[in-house]
Amino acid sequence: MHVLIIGAGITGTATAHALLDEGHTVTLIDPDGSAARERGTPSAGNAGWIATADILPLAHPKIVLEAPRMLLDPLGPLAIRAGYLLPLLPWLARFLWASRPSAVAASTRALIDLQTRALPAWLARARALGLEKHIHRKGGLYMLDTPSSVEKARIEAKAQREAGINVDVISLDEARQMEPAIRDVFAGALFHADSAHISDPLWLTTALFEAAIARGANSLPATVRALSADGKPAVLTDGGVIEADAIVLAAGIWSRTLAAGLGDKTPLDTERGYNVSFKGVTGLTSRPIAFKDHGFIINALDSGIRIGGAVEFGGLKAKPNHARTRALYEKCSRFISGLPDFGSGDVWMGFRPSLPDSLPVIGPSRASPRIIYAFGHGHLGMTQSHVTAGLVADMIAGRKTSFDATPFSAQRF
Numbered sequence: 001m002h003v004l005i006i007g008a009g010i011t012g013t014a015t016a017h018a019l020l021d022e023g024h025t026v027t028l029i030d031p032d033g034s035a036a037r038e039r040g041t042p043s044a045g046n047a048g049w050i051a052t053a054d055i056l057p058l059a060h061p062k063i064v065l066e067a068p069r070m071l072l073d074p075l076g077p078l079a080i081r082a083g084y085l086l087p088l089l090p091w092l093a094r095f096l097w098a099s100r101p102s103a104v105a106a107s108t109r110a111l112i113d114l115q116t117r118a119l120p121a122w123l124a125r126a127r128a129l130g131l132e133k134h135i136h137r138k139g140g141l142y143m144l145d146t147p148s149s150v151e152k153a154r155i156e157a158k159a160q161r162e163a164g165i166n167v168d169v170i171s172l173d174e175a176r177q178m179e180p181a182i183r184d185v186f187a188g189a190l191f192h193a194d195s196a197h198i199s200d201p202l203w204l205t206t207a208l209f210e211a212a213i214a215r216g217a218n219s220l221p222a223t224v225r226a227l228s229a230d231g232k233p234a235v236l237t238d239g240g241v242i243e244a245d246a247i248v249l250a251a252g253i254w255s256r257t258l259a260a261g262l263g264d265k266t267p268l269d270t271e272r273g274y275n276v277s278f279k280g281v282t283g284l285t286s287r288p289i290a291f292k293d294h295g296f297i298i299n300a301l302d303s304g305i306r307i308g309g310a311v312e313f314g315g316l317k318a319k320p321n322h323a324r325t326r327a328l329y330e331k332c333s334r335f336i337s338g339l340p341d342f343g344s345g346d347v348w349m350g351f352r353p354s355l356p357d358s359l360p361v362i363g364p365s366r367a368s369p370r371i372i373y374a375f376g377h378g379h380l381g382m383t384q385s386h387v388t389a390g391l392v393a394d395m396i397a398g399r400k401t402s403f404d405a406t407p408f409s410a411q412r413f
């Protein structure tokens with residue numbers, strides 16, 4: 001079959017490989033060739049953690065109590081930009097609905113399915129393409145501020161163990177033996193031995209894209225304006241109409257309007273995330289370290305350390321507020337010794353494509369079984385990319401998927 005993939009971020013490029021494996025002809029359509037950091041494409045600037053232990057959705061029963069406290073801090077881990085509350089209301093209503101216990105349990109089960117397959121899928125793909133040097137298997141730390149966060153983390157660790165995830169609750173001393181730059185200000189940590197991190201998201205997305213081209217995929221630098229399911233599946237670009245046997249929509253946050261044009265109104269919105277990267281600064285830390293009570297991480301990319309996180313709702317047009325990035329950096333300097341000056345870093349903001357139940361959309365459109373969606377991976381798109389790709393390949397082939405994909409259907413909304 002000839003398959004058009006709209007979007008050459010990490011989801012689109014991973015999907016290209018899964019389809020090439022099956023002998024399909026693949027064309028990747030993206031205005032930038034592949035993911036561009038300058039446009040806030042998250043595949044090009046994320047934190048680089050294959051965060052396989054994150055199996056809990058963001059919505060949970062206590063969020064209604066916690067969110068107002070977080071929102072009160074203008075530079076805290078969660079913010080809504082002035083003027084964006086109204087457009088966000090439908091998303092927020094869905095988020096609250098997703099925080100009831102039965103919905104949290106269902107999202108957790110679906111996330112476990114994706115997350116526990118993520119690292120094996122990454123390793124298999126990296127091995128097949130000779131890209132192993134991009135994946136570092138040093139585990140990841142979640143630092144915990146207080147004895148009560150340690151107790152809460154023990155409960156989470158129990159759920160993770162039940163899902164087959166390797167996790168240890170460790171002391172601050174043990175964490176500092178692994179990462180001497182951690183300051184003496186925590187009560188303990190969770191250590192996930194089986195999570196991993198990558199060289200650099202832009203490097204790896206580009207390497208996957210180039211490997212797809214080397215395997216025979218085509219690249220069409222263009223913007224898709226609309227999709228059509230009348231007759232053969234087709235896309236409309238500024239250069240004209242292109243027909244294909246199947247289409248995969250993997251355009252991140254920009255998928256919302258294209259899917260809506262096919263009759264699938266998804267509550268996709270963007271959780272804007274911020275980071276600062278220090279190019280060439282390596283050796284200070286050696287693995288991802290999350291500050292669980294503060295919603296951000298520091299990661300040791302091969303390109304240099306990166307401090308990033310935060311969630312800001314503000315749509316696609318508002319300018320970045322890098323006071324937020326500075327606030328992350330300042331907090332981080334209370335937790336990690338020896339950081340370079342903020343001014344020597346490179347600040348960035350990117351658009352996480354997020355759905356309120358923390359699950360992506362992976363599945364056929366309402367208009368045609370030959371137009372498959374693969375978007376909305378929120379905080380975990382880099383982690384889940386090759387698992388998503390495998391499901392899409394199953395769907396394109398018309399096979400039963402390798403595990404239950406119904407929780408990811410676009411028609412769940």
Ligand SMILES: Cc1cc2nc3c(=O)[nH]c(=O)nc-3n(C[C@H](O)[C@H](O)[C@H](O)COP(=O)(O)OP(=O)(O)OC[C@H]3O[C@@H](n4cnc5c(N)ncnc54)[C@H](O)[C@@H]3O)c2cc1C
Nearest residue numbers: 007009010011042043047049224252254273380381382383
């Ligand atoms: C600060 C931050 C930190 C993060 N950290 C992590 C992490 O550590 N681990 C993790 O797993 N995830 C992380 N994420 C999330 C992850 O980056 C995203 O979920 C993932 O990159 C989404 O990838 P994607 O390919 O689906 O979409 P995108 O990366 O958004 O790519 C979509 C592509 O589609 C193209 N496109 C858009 N519109 C059109 C159109 N009309 N026609 C053609 N092409 C189009 C774009 O140019 C783009 O290249 C983080 C995100 C942020 C913002």
